[in-house]
Amino acid sequence: MHIDPSRRQFLVRSATGLSAVWLSTNWPALVAAADHAHGQAKSTSPHKPEFFTPEEALEVESISARIIPTTETPGARESGVIYFIDRALLTFAKDQQKTYRDGLPALQAQTKKMFPSVKSFSAANPEQQDEVLRSIAGNAGGGNYIFGTGADSAGFFETVRAHTICGFFVDPDTRGNPNGVGWKLIGRDRQHTFQSPFGYYDKDYPGFQVAPAASKPDGDA
Amino acid sequence: MKPRPPATSKYQPSDEVDFVIIGSGAAGGILAKELSANGFRVVVLEQGPRLSEADFTHDEIKVLQEDLLTNHPDLQPNTYRETPDQTAKHQRAVYYGRIVGGTSVHFTANFWRFHEIDFIERSKVGPVPGANLADWPITYADLEPYYTKVEWDIGVSGLAGSSPFDPPRSKPYPMPPLPVKGCGVVFERGARKLGWHPFPAPLAILSQPRPGRSACINCGFCLGFGCEVGAKSTSLSAAIPAAEKTGRCEIRPNSYVHKIELDATGRATGALYFDEKKATHLQRAKAVIVCANGAETPRLLLLSASKQHPNGLANSSGYVGKHLMLNGNGVTTAVFEHPLNDYKGFAPSRVLHDFYELDAQKVGFHGGGGLDARFDITPIAFATGALPPGTPRWGADYKAALAHNFTRTMEVFSHGTSLPVENNSFSLDPDLKDAWGLPALRMTYKDHPDDLKLIDWLNARASELLDATGAVKHWTFPAGVQNVAFHLLGTCRMGSDPKTSVINADHRTHDVKNLFLCDGSSLVTSGRGQPTMTIMALAFRAADRITALTKRGEV
Numbered sequence: 001m002h003i004d005p006s007r008r009q010f011l012v013r014s015a016t017g018l019s020a021v022w023l024s025t026n027w028p029a030l031v032a033a034a035d036h037a038h039g040q041a042k043s044t045s046p047h048k049p050e051f052f053t054p055e056e057a058l059e060v061e062s063i064s065a066r067i068i069p070t071t072e073t074p075g076a077r078e079s080g081v082i083y084f085i086d087r088a089l090l091t092f093a094k095d096q097q098k099t100y101r102d103g104l105p106a107l108q109a110q111t112k113k114m115f116p117s118v119k120s121f122s123a124a125n126p127e128q129q130d131e132v133l134r135s136i137a138g139n140a141g142g143g144n145y146i147f148g149t150g151a152d153s154a155g156f157f158e159t160v161r162a163h164t165i166c167g168f169f170v171d172p173d174t175r176g177n178p179n180g181v182g183w184k185l186i187g188r189d190r191q192h193t194f195q196s197p198f199g200y201y202d203k204d205y206p207g208f209q210v211a212p213a214a215s216k217p218d219g220d221a
Numbered sequence: 222m223k224p225r226p227p228a229t230s231k232y233q234p235s236d237e238v239d240f241v242i243i244g245s246g247a248a249g250g251i252l253a254k255e256l257s258a259n260g261f262r263v264v265v266l267e268q269g270p271r272l273s274e275a276d277f278t279h280d281e282i283k284v285l286q287e288d289l290l291t292n293h294p295d296l297q298p299n300t301y302r303e304t305p306d307q308t309a310k311h312q313r314a315v316y317y318g319r320i321v322g323g324t325s326v327h328f329t330a331n332f333w334r335f336h337e338i339d340f341i342e343r344s345k346v347g348p349v350p351g352a353n354l355a356d357w358p359i360t361y362a363d364l365e366p367y368y369t370k371v372e373w374d375i376g377v378s379g380l381a382g383s384s385p386f387d388p389p390r391s392k393p394y395p396m397p398p399l400p401v402k403g404c405g406v407v408f409e410r411g412a413r414k415l416g417w418h419p420f421p422a423p424l425a426i427l428s429q430p431r432p433g434r435s436a437c438i439n440c441g442f443c444l445g446f447g448c449e450v451g452a453k454s455t456s457l458s459a460a461i462p463a464a465e466k467t468g469r470c471e472i473r474p475n476s477y478v479h480k481i482e483l484d485a486t487g488r489a490t491g492a493l494y495f496d497e498k499k500a501t502h503l504q505r506a507k508a509v510i511v512c513a514n515g516a517e518t519p520r521l522l523l524l525s526a527s528k529q530h531p532n533g534l535a536n537s538s539g540y541v542g543k544h545l546m547l548n549g550n551g552v553t554t555a556v557f558e559h560p561l562n563d564y565k566g567f568a569p570s571r572v573l574h575d576f577y578e579l580d581a582q583k584v585g586f587h588g589g590g591g592l593d594a595r596f597d598i599t600p601i602a603f604a605t606g607a608l609p610p611g612t613p614r615w616g617a618d619y620k621a622a623l624a625h626n627f628t629r630t631m632e633v634f635s636h637g638t639s640l641p642v643e644n645n646s647f648s649l650d651p652d653l654k655d656a657w658g659l660p661a662l663r664m665t666y667k668d669h670p671d672d673l674k675l676i677d678w679l680n681a682r683a684s685e686l687l688d689a690t691g692a693v694k695h696w697t698f699p700a701g702v703q704n705v706a707f708h709l710l711g712t713c714r715m716g717s718d719p720k721t722s723v724i725n726a727d728h729r730t731h732d733v734k735n736l737f738l739c740d741g742s743s744l745v746t747s748g749r750g751q752p753t754m755t756i757m758a759l760a761f762r763a764a765d766r767i768t769a770l771t772k773r774g775e776v
Binding site for chain 2: 066067068069071073075130133137161162165166168169170171173182183185186187188189192193194195196197198199200201202205208210211
């Protein structure tokens with residue numbers, strides 16, 4: 001995979017990639033998906049997926065839970081990412097349905113192939129699940145990604161990864177990311193207004209001092 | 222999104238106004254303000270919608286992925302190829318603001334001036350093989366009063382005299398720089414150790430409130446986002462309200478211009494545009510000013526081809542769309558021991574211009590550039606791909622790295638020259654059409670080899686600086702050909718010779734007396750990045766020139 005040198009292209013790669021997924025999306029539907037995830041995550045009643053069958057939802061949730069696992073802090077499972085994805089596939093990410101429809105059976109086949117005694121991906125233990133995911137994730141890496149849109153397994157994995165990240169890290173004030181667990185994890189405060197000093201390095205800053213005049217540089221550096 | 226109530230129509234398309242301005246961005250907004258203040262009747266046709274501060278959410282998906290503020294690749298698809306012998310492929314190639322206020326709404330607001338060298342580079346360094354480098358028909362001294370006008374009129378914060386490399390200025394900044402960020406402190410410390418000269422970033426962001434506009438609240442959703450408190454000095458916050466206040470200017474959103482009409486004598490008579498329902502209207506005007514950006518301005522001229530102008534309107538030189546310059550850019554990302562919390566605040570904090578003019582004999586390539594200290598990565602983008610190379614992309618270690626790095630990451634951004642290469646261009650795609658049935662924008666672009674060497678060289682300086690400041694870790698990537706465009710420069714260049722330029726120093730097209738162009742397309746060289754300051758200065762100057770010409774009956 002081509003490693004992109006440019007920050008802007010690098011950011012755009014994520015924008016472009018996601019655009020393929022969040023294509024011609026419909027904003028109220030997206031908010032609804034997030035609210036849905038939010039509500040479902042808080043709800044104590046049994047989860048009711050709408051696009052996925054309950055069995056499929058369990059599989060997708062199990063994948064997302066290996067992407068952002070539950071550790072000493074909440075992971076994708078606790079933040080209801082599965083409901084974000086479920087609603088997304090019925091609304092603004094309809095064009096990604098096929099990726100899941102094709103990807104889930106391929107995932108099960110791969111699980112069976114690698115672990116014949118295991119009934120399904122979700123029934124495998126975490127180590128087995130990671131092995132299966134490593135086998136389908138391909139070599140996409142190095143801090144960038146290309147969004148797969150086809151039925152290939154790496155594309156499926158990348159799609160679930162991107163959806164999991166979006167559901168987990170989206171601005172909690174505008175949709176999803178219930179209780180801001182994603183932002184809490186990375187240390188991003190939820191305030192809208194901040195005042196300097198912002199962090200460790202600027203707290204004792206003495207103020208800007210103009211340096212002695214320079215000679216014009218000539219490229220010797 | 223709350224739709225803003227439609228502005229009361231001031232003019233009918235059939236009213237022959239003094240000026241129709243196409244595009245409401247950095248140049249169009251300034252021209253609208255200045256010309257309407259000078260007593261002219263002005264209609265601004267903007268292809269995008271009109272949003273207000275209430276619409277400027279922090280929602281990353283809505284803004285960055287769904288193109289709330291930017292051109293949408295489904296409606297207006299692009300194609301790209303590296304060289305003219307290739308067939309261009311359908312991909313997103315261009316990003317620009319497609320709303321009232323244009324790209325200025327979501328820009329970084331990094332607002333340094335071009336230096337003297339940028340206007341006279343061809344005379345100073347001679348020809349550069351593989352490039353069609355030219356001097357501007359104006360100098361830094363001609364533009365200096367207008368740079369000052371931008372700073373005072375729209376609001377730029379900064380510290381005069383803080384960079385020994387700054388060109389001369391007639392006035393200090395109207396307000397002090399914004400507070401330093403952690404990235405700025407470590408950058409300053411590292412640069413000083415190396416004997417370099419960092420200075421507070423001049424930014425088109427208010428450090429002090431102005432009427433109707435707040436000072437920056439450091440919300441942290443800046444680059445790529447609209448400002449919810451009007452602190453960013455954009456066309457929308459700082460120019461258009463003043464234009465409307467004159468009572469002589471109408472901003473007409475959702476108006477997509479696709480042709481400039483001429484009469485039998487070759488004069489422009491107005492602009493044909495689609496309204497929201499795709500009905501076509503002709504806005505009549507005594508003169509037409511195109512400020513549609515460096516991609517859409519040449520596209521509109523090419524779409525306006527006619528019997529009189531078979532190769533595109535105002536294209537007797539053949540230069541329309543050519544010599545596209547995107548500015549070289551690279552990033553070196555670093556992780557520090559303690560939290561910087563650089564997600565708070567505007568993006569850049571400190572800038573360095575020690576390498577603005579490099580000696581090609583010594584470094585082995587032409588060009589120059591700047592470095593800045595910043596952090597501009599919002600949470601989804603960060604989790605998607607801002608961890609160091611080799612970090613797991615999922616799983617517990619991935620999660621732990623996100624948790625540790627987000628508050629400790631900063632970037633040093635390298636900005637550099639792009640040489641004007643004739644093949645680098647915007648043109649009409651022969652096959653692909655947009656949602657209105659018009660030919661799609663095709664980009665042809667391959668960076669000049671010197672531009673790529675420059676970025677690698679600047680990235681190496683960024684790495685030295687980060688070593689000097691004690692970063693725990695830093696990384697960068699080798700420069701590569703750019704196939705996505707943000708800075709859209711040079712495609713209708715200014716010049717004195719009608720054979721080798723599209724507009725003259727008054728921004729008038731050489732071919733059509735009452736047709737003017739002013740935006741990134743006017744630039745003859747790319748500077749070292751950060752073109753919006755110069756685009757706004759050109760727009761203030763163009764307004765003076767066009768006013769004088771009109772008052773003398775010469776338009």
